Amino acid sequence: MKFSWISLAALIAATGAASAEEVRVYNWSDYIDESLLSKFEEETGVDLIYDVFDSNEVLETKMLAGGSGYDIVVPTGTFLERQISAGVFQPLDYDKLPNAGNLWDVIRDRTAKYDPENQYSVNYMWGTTGLGVNVGKVKEVLGEDAPIDSLDLVFKPENMEKLASCGVMFLDAPTEMIPAALKYIGEDPDSKDPDVIAKTEEVLMGVRPYVSKFHSSEYINALANGDICVAFGWSGDILQARDRAAEADNGVEIAYNPPKEGALMWFDQMAIPADAPNPEAAYKFLNFIMDAQNMATASNYVYYANGNKASQDLLNEDVIGDPAIYPSEATMENLYSVTAYDPKVQRVVTRLWTKIKSGT
Amino acid sequence: MNLRRVTLIALPYLWLLGFFLVPFLIVLKIALSDTAVAIPPYTPTLDLSGGWAAIRDFFGQLDFENFTWLTEDELYWKSYLSSVRIAAISTFITLLVGYPIAYAMAQSPDEWRPTLMMLVILPFWTSFLIRVYAWIGILSNEGFLNQFLLWTGLIDTPLTIMNTTTAVYVGIVYTYLPFMILPIYAALEKLDGSLIEAAEDLGCSRLSAFWLVTLPLSRPGVIAGCFLVFIPALGEFVIPSLLGGSQTLMIGKVLWEEFFSNRDWPVASAVAVVLLLLLIIPIVLFQKNQQRQQEAEQ
Known part of the structure; x- marks a missing residue:
């Protein structure tokens, strides 16, 4: 018994010492x-x-x-x-x-x-936050002039209805998706006005049925494997998906485009x-x-x-x-950034996001 | 002798006090607080150094606002209901799958039983998370199941199972199946075989002997199994978030949103308290009812 207490003390001392390094x-x-x-x-x-x-x-x-x-x-x-x-x-x-x-x-x-x-x-x-596109599949579904560099691709129900067959994922990050939807309808993406934020509901609810999942990391693999053809996600993640697909040599060609309407930086x-x-x-x-x-x-x-x-x-x-x-100077001007929401507005945003994700 | 008795009785109570009542009271306290931008993100926090005045002030700041909030938004009761439905359906499917397995195990020759038992327990040796992840590989559009079905020619476009409520059912049934099998097996194994023989001697067919003798005698196992599956399934978070789609509404996910997205610990705690009450009250009523029945039988 005594022995085990001593060894326990030694163990604690040892972990204490280790944490210094x-x-x-x-x-x-x-x-x-x-x-x-x-x-x-x-x-x-x-x-x-x-x-x-x-x-x-x-x-x-x-x-x-x-x-x-x-x-x-x-x-x-x-x-x-x-x-x-x-x-x-x-x-x-x-x-x-x-x-x-x-x-x-x-x-x-x-x-x-x-x-x-x-x-x-x-x-x-x-x-930036933007569009990851499986170019071949999207052109197959939407035709050669598919708007792969525009928010129309993911916020226009006609396009999304067709894309649903090959799979679309959105970031599960309301603080990025709602500014994007605000930009799409021509409002200030950094708006803190609950009434303005509420306007995005119509846009997002219109395309929600065609989104297979809202998730902030699964889209890298899903894009690379060809499980989905469009992801609204983070630039580098999509470029990583592009490289993984190229390495796997599975015929999947991924491109990243910041939306031409303006992208969140x-x-x-x-x-x-x-x-x-x-x-x-x-x-x-x-x-x-x-x-x-x-x-x-x-x-x-x-x-x-x-x-x-x-x-x-x-x-x-x-x-x-x-x-x-590394966008050019001109593109940099087209990038916008947003600031933090206060707790009341945050609740409005989260609630709206839950409604968009679950329909309730 | 008396002291020993007291210690024996006190131990489980101390356990309940330390690992159930105290944490529950902490959660309840947070549920009665307000959010704040601070560490921890709620107010008031108890500062004993302030003496009685501080304690009185502390209790004065607590209120039931967060519970009222839960009744004002349909999201909460809809999620509770949806969770109950998903948990109930999965429990039923688990019972349908688990009972025959337990029955077959109990009927098998004695020397096989330890091996069969082992096979049921074996999956627990792998992490639960990895087993749920494995289902992603099986159920996804490009997964094993779809590839197999496409290969056999049964379907010509992949089935969308991943990210739907169906995948959640598959996940829950798979994960909790052993919890259903083991108690039912334990009940069936103890079953006196001569009772069945007697029933058959008295003119029962095999089916009606099963229906009239085996099934009622295995009832405690069935009830225990159903509880063991239903309760954790109700609050399940991992399975719906990994396998389910965005339309799968479950209270575990709502709790997560409150806690992480809104940083609203008080409302999250209120959701948890209500979930606990929703579970405990029916269980207590059920137990009371069972006890009364047993007493009546004796």
Whole structure:
């Protein structure tokens, strides 16, 4: 009996000691080149525990519950904004981030909308929300002049009725889909007016019967396998689906198009929770990821643009040269971004979304 | 001796207190609170250092607003009803599939039984999540089932099963089948074979002997099995979210939305409290009824 108590105490002491050399990162699924994870461990000697999520809501709930145990988390700008006001994060000490000089001021200006002066976060990746299309199948169903770069493709019932036969998935993210529907009907996508938001119900309800699933990560595989022919999803995810299909050589050809009516631009920001068990190790990880070569490796793998100016020289041509990833100046102007909803409007949005998803 | 008795009785009560009553009271407390942008995302939180005044103030801030809210939106009762329907239908199908399996196991030769038992339990050795994921591979449009049916020529366009309520039924029946088989098997195994012989000697056909003797005697197993399937199926979240489509309305999913999308822990807790009451009240009534029947029989 005595022996087991001693060993238990030793075990607790051991885990306590181990946590000093440990960093826990909570990032989006399919969002890093995994070779970077082992590279970080080799370079710094810090144990890396890497967990993934596929929705901001899940992350935010963990953050608001407190004591998540993570040292680095990666919320999207709108969510970050609200979490900062809830006191979730600690301000960054840029002195501990010697690679901060690599950051891209264009993106930092844009993210300051959510995090004034970028006091709490640095940009990891950014991208747009748009249309993933299985070109062959869509043209087979809708004809050669199918509107594959327009919101008409997914918000016009006539088109969706035909596309239903080959399968359509929408993101299960009301904070992205409702702004898109607002854009489609010519309203301000960042509207916080419940009456304006309510106008999207007609558009979304009209196409809902033809959506096979609302989900925020399954569409990558489903597009690549040919299970669906259209996905309304995140740029890099769709480009990953394009590559998986090309690798599998299954005759599926995927294209990503930001809608010509305007596409939502979003920013995923790395931040350190206020109650992070090991902020020192978190800085090591942040600085590692802000290294130009490492960031380029990550972007080359996930097909998302990053907020790191210095990494741009090291990006593959099919990343930096692809206007779907790094849009031209002109396209950039056509991108819009949105801000956080307050709790009352959030409830209206969620309720509308539930109604759209379930019909009730 | 007395002390030992008290300890023996106290243990299960302590268990219930620690793992049922206390968590329930915490959930109930959150259900009576209001949302806030903070950690944790509700208010008030109890601060004992403030003394009595703080405690009185704390209770003063609690109200039943969230429960009223549940009655104002049709989403909630529709989801409860839909969950009850899905759970009831799946329980019925599980019973239809599970009873013959349990019966066959009980009828099989003694030396086979441990192996058969093993086969029923074996799937539990794999993670539940992986088994549900496997069904995605089987049921999807390009999945094994559709490929097989296309190959046999029975169908010429793939069946859409994935992301429908049918897939949810398949998932629930598959997952909970052992919970139905095991209690029924336990009841049937204990069954005295001479009772059947007696019934047959007295002129019963095999079918009516089964109907008049075996079935009533296996009733406790059937009831236990139905409870074991119905209760978890009612609050099921994983199966409908992985296999079901957007039109599959279940209270587990509504709870998730409240908790994660709205960040409204108080309303989510109110939904959970109502779900618990909806489960407990019929079960208590049923138990009372059973007890009365048993007493009457004795």
